[in-house]
Amino acid sequence: MKKLVIYRHAKSSWDTPYLDDHARPLAERGLRDAPRMAQRLKKKKIFPDYMLSSDAERAKSTALITAENLHFPKEKIMLNRQLYHASSYSILQCLHQIPNTNNVAFIFGHNPGFNELIEDLGGTIDNLPTCGQFGFTFNTEHWKNISPANASFWFVDYPKKES
Structure with missing residues (x-):
């Protein structure tokens, strides 16, 4: 995973x-x-x-x-x-290049690309605020295979959210 x-x-x-x-x-x-x-x-x-x-x-x-x-x-x-003002497609291409020896990846960047990526992967969000985090898990062992078909919501957090 x-x-x-x-x-x-x-x-x-x-x-x-x-x-x-x-x-x-x-x-x-x-x-x-x-x-x-x-x-x-x-x-x-x-x-x-x-x-x-x-x-x-x-x-x-x-x-x-x-x-x-x-x-x-x-x-x-x-x-x-x-990744500077990248589209969802470009971001996904970068994610597909992550070495498979890594299981937990963080990606830092910008909207609107991140909002689009979240939606393209099956997540729901109006707007990922600044310093917001949206987590997915993927039922695969290979980063090149991550897709909406194997994506599941993990968590969402942002500064103004009550923890």
Whole structure:
């Protein structure tokens, strides 16, 4: 069985409105929410074997904070430019490349691609909020085979949800 946590980046800062979107850092709220949400995963005993992130600053920072809180080696986070504003199809193609030796993968990135991916895999959500997490399990031993046919809802969590 494979497990996936789709993890939208924490709240980004708009203090510098003309900053290139790719370079946008986390806002104070994002810097507060990211470790809190990582600690919720820790409390549920959900730890990654593999972490994949968009290389946009806000997604990368969320991944780094999560890695630190879950004691995942930061140097093992796989950064991928293709995940920046990627479509559901492109995200799924990246997930299919995860080595099968990993059973629990976290992917950090952006909407609307993440909302589309969740729906394409059979999940239900209006909008995955910033720092939101949506988990699926897949009844397969191979990442290349993950699909709606073998996907099951695992959990959903986000900063304003009562835990």
